[in-house]
Amino acid sequence: MRLWARATAVRRRVLCLWLLLLGFALVTLALSDLLNRDRDHSRQKPVPPLRPLQRIPNAPDLEVIVDSRDPALELGVDLAPLKSLQEDQLLFVPSTQDSKNPPQKKGSYKVLLPGANKDTRPPAHLTHGEMGKAVRIHLEGMERDMELSAVQKYGFNEMVSERISLHRRLPEARHPECLGGQYSESLPSASVVICFHDEAWSTLLRTVHSVLDTAPKPHLQEVLLVDDLSQHGHLKSVLSEYVSHLDAVRLIRSTKRLGVGGCRTLGAARAAGEVLVFMDSHCECQKGWLEPLLERVAQDRTRVVSPIIDVIDWQTFQFNATQWPVRGVFDWRLNFYWESNPQLQDKESDSAVRPVQSPALGGGVLAIDRHFFQSVGAYDPGMLLWGVEQIELSIRVWSCGGSMEVVPCSRVAHLDHHHLPYHFSDQELLQRNKIWIADTWMDAYRKIFYRRDTLAHFIRQSESPNNTERLQLKKSLGCRNFHWYLSTVYPQLYIPQDRPALSGELYNVGTGSCADYPRGQGLRGGAMNVAPCSGTGSQHCDLNSEFEVRCDPMGALCLDAKGEMVVLSPCPIHRPPTSRFQWKFIKLSGQLVHQQSQLCLEVVKEGGLPQSSPKKVNTHARTGGLFLRPCTHHPRQQWHFEQLVSPKDA
Numbered sequence: 152m153r154l155w156a157r158a159t160a161v162r163r164r165v166l167c168l169w170l171l172l173l174g175f176a177l178v179t180l181a182l183s184d185l186l187n188r189d190r191d192h193s194r195q196k197p198v199p200p201l202r203p204l205q206r207i208p209n210a211p212d213l214e215v216i217v218d219s220r221d222p223a224l225e226l227g228v229d230l231a232p233l234k235s236l237q238e239d240q241l242l243f244v245p246s247t248q249d250s251k252n253p254p255q256k257k258g259s260y261k262v263l264l265p266g267a268n269k270d271t272r273p274p275a276h277l278t279h280g281e282m283g284k285a286v287r288i289h290l291e292g293m294e295r296d297m298e299l300s301a302v303q304k305y306g307f308n309e310m311v312s313e314r315i316s317l318h319r320r321l322p323e324a325r326h327p328e329c330l331g332g333q334y335s336e337s338l339p340s341a342s343v344v345i346c347f348h349d350e351a352w353s354t355l356l357r358t359v360h361s362v363l364d365t366a367p368k369p370h371l372q373e374v375l376l377v378d379d380l381s382q383h384g385h386l387k388s389v390l391s392e393y394v395s396h397l398d399a400v401r402l403i404r405s406t407k408r409l410g411v412g413g414c415r416t417l418g419a420a421r422a423a424g425e426v427l428v429f430m431d432s433h434c435e436c437q438k439g440w441l442e443p444l445l446e447r448v449a450q451d452r453t454r455v456v457s458p459i460i461d462v463i464d465w466q467t468f469q470f471n472a473t474q475w476p477v478r479g480v481f482d483w484r485l486n487f488y489w490e491s492n493p494q495l496q497d498k499e500s501d502s503a504v505r506p507v508q509s510p511a512l513g514g515g516v517l518a519i520d521r522h523f524f525q526s527v528g529a530y531d532p533g534m535l536l537w538g539v540e541q542i543e544l545s546i547r548v549w550s551c552g553g554s555m556e557v558v559p560c561s562r563v564a565h566l567d568h569h570h571l572p573y574h575f576s577d578q579e580l581l582q583r584n585k586i587w588i589a590d591t592w593m594d595a596y597r598k599i600f601y602r603r604d605t606l607a608h609f610i611r612q613s614e615s616p617n618n619t620e621r622l623q624l625k626k627s628l629g630c631r632n633f634h635w636y637l638s639t640v641y642p643q644l645y646i647p648q649d650r651p652a653l654s655g656e657l658y659n660v661g662t663g664s665c666a667d668y669p670r671g672q673g674l675r676g677g678a679m680n681v682a683p684c685s686g687t688g689s690q691h692c693d694l695n696s697e698f699e700v701r702c703d704p705m706g707a708l709c710l711d712a713k714g715e716m717v718v719l720s721p722c723p724i725h726r727p728p729t730s731r732f733q734w735k736f737i738k739l740s741g742q743l744v745h746q747q748s749q750l751c752l753e754v755v756k757e758g759g760l761p762q763s764s765p766k767k768v769n770t771h772a773r774t775g776g777l778f779l780r781p782c783t784h785h786p787r788q789q790w791h792f793e794q795l796v797s798p799k800d801a
Contacts, residue, residue: 306568307465312353324472329560334442340372342424346414347432348379354433365436372424378404379414412530433566443561444518452520453553457512458561478509482704485585506556510641511545515565538581551630582607603688645706653694655794661786676719679777698733717777741789750779754787
């Protein structure tokens with residue numbers, strides 16, 4: 152009996168020791184969190200928690216419902232009416248504090264920690280040292296699980312973001328000549344419109360505070376937060392109360408999903424500033440970012456401008472400066488890119504700070520005169536939710552009397568997502584937006600797009616978008632055609648010839664596959680290979696009258712040879728091209744002959760060796776791909792172009 156009692160007492164002591172260790176670990180974490188918050192105090196108070204708070208029931212709500220028919224929502228008489236706003240019921244929350252140090256409101260809140268309801272107890276049979284190690288391993292495992300969950304939810308590591316101050320200062324990335332710039336005190340006022348949908352707490356508020364901390368107060372009219380029907384709890388009443396303590400910040404809520412264009416148009420309808428600055432909800436601003444943008448717009452009210460967009464890493468939140476010069480472009484599949492182009496740089500001393508005209512601008516940060524924005528048609532209400540709305544706006548601005556440029560003395564960092572957290576019920580949404588652009592703005596050149604996006608082509612065959620109103624707007628504004636845009640604004644975009652039987656998917660008879668090229672390499676190209684034929688138009692190649700085989704959606708990369716290996720390389724600028732880039736297609740045999748070497752294009756299977764050098768092992772050939780071989784009648788040297796969309800159907 153005594154032995155049993157003694158064993159019971161020992162077990163109780165071990166259990167008590169474990170509870171003490173666990174309590175100590177939790178207290179340490181709590182104190183660490185409090186200390187980190189204290190370090191982040193700034194002149195704007197109250198500083199929000201790193202994790203959002205949830206209001207307990209019966210707390211007073213600051214949100215005021217405003218019916219869409221309220222006269223306060225009507226546009227000014229000098230602005231074009233926006234029919235897309237007539238059905239919206241809005242929630243509008245003005246800032247109620249004028250003082251810089253608002254009094255603290257009393258209220259009861261509770262902190263919701265992800266994973267707090269999980270069982271964190273280690274096994275009771277462990278020794279003291281083993282138990283402490285088990286607690287640490289278990290907590291680390293919980294943290295990894297939470298990070299993974301946050302990445303899946305938002306497309307970036309939210310837990311890293313929560314550990315970073317809402318007022319962090321980015322390293323200086325501007326050119327030295329930008330630092331001493333003098334700007335007029337009479338610059339136009341700006342309304343910064345930040346639309347968000349289920350954005351993370353820390354990234355949203357860091358964006359807001361970054362604007363407030365860096366934009367000069369004389370030039371910043373307001374910050375408009377526009378909630379595009381968010382569902383996350385931390386973006387409800389807690390955000391409303393937090394915003395009410397910030398000077399010059401207003402919160403507008405839409406009770407239906409508007410998408411990027413509709414949400415920004417809604418913010419523009421409520422804005423009071425002379426210049427609209429549209430900004431994504433996960434940005435951080437460099438000091439001095441606003442003044443250069445306002446100056447360029449003030450000099451020409453039809454000019455639309457963008458800062459250099461630096462990159463914040465989705466995993467580490469490290470700042471990565473973008474190399475200047477850069478401009479926005481798009482390809483024939485209507486995909487947008489930021490293009491770093493050293494050819495834009497000249498030897499003049501002021502070239503490093505001189506704005507560069509850009510065929511298109513990204514949607515991350517954009518400044519435009521408010522009246523010009525309305526007169527040119529705002530964001531197109533025919534564009535659905537999200538995707539390529541920046542390309543539509545870019546073509547329209549250029550074609551209808553405006554211009555676009557990147558301003559190097561203005562820099563704003565944008566969070567690069569690992570994946571987009573948006574989920575749409577309609578997987579064809581992006582193609583529908585591209586169809587809208589092609590049918591509204593691209594005239595006969597839309598055939599080139601449809602041959603490279605067959606999904607869009609088949610959707611277009613089954614249904615026709617009703618873009619009558621936008622075509623009438625295009626006519627009433629006197630907009631130029633797409634040929635003018637290509638020849639004047641974007642002459643660098645290669646115009647494919649797409650000749651019958653000499654363009655389409657380059658199909659290999661011997662393997663039943665199609666020639667394929669590396670993605671994500673930009674203008675660097677890379678080794679060619681074969682892959683299952685996609686049938687989507689993404690493997691489209693074009694043999695033109697210069698005997699070049701161009702295979703990327705921008706038409707800037709040509710089939711080339713490095714030794715025996717066939718690669719994609721930047722196409723030659725000078726005409727005619729050298730024989731290194733020239734190919735001859737023999738329709739009868741299906742052979743594609745390299746003019747310089749007089750060898751034929753052949754598929755080499757993985758692990759295979761070139762027939763032309765059976766004794767010498769080619770390390771590149773072991774990986775498989777496309778190679779130059781002596782011409783034979785082998786099926787792996789037989790090719791033909793398959794046009795997925797016939798010219799008459801495009």
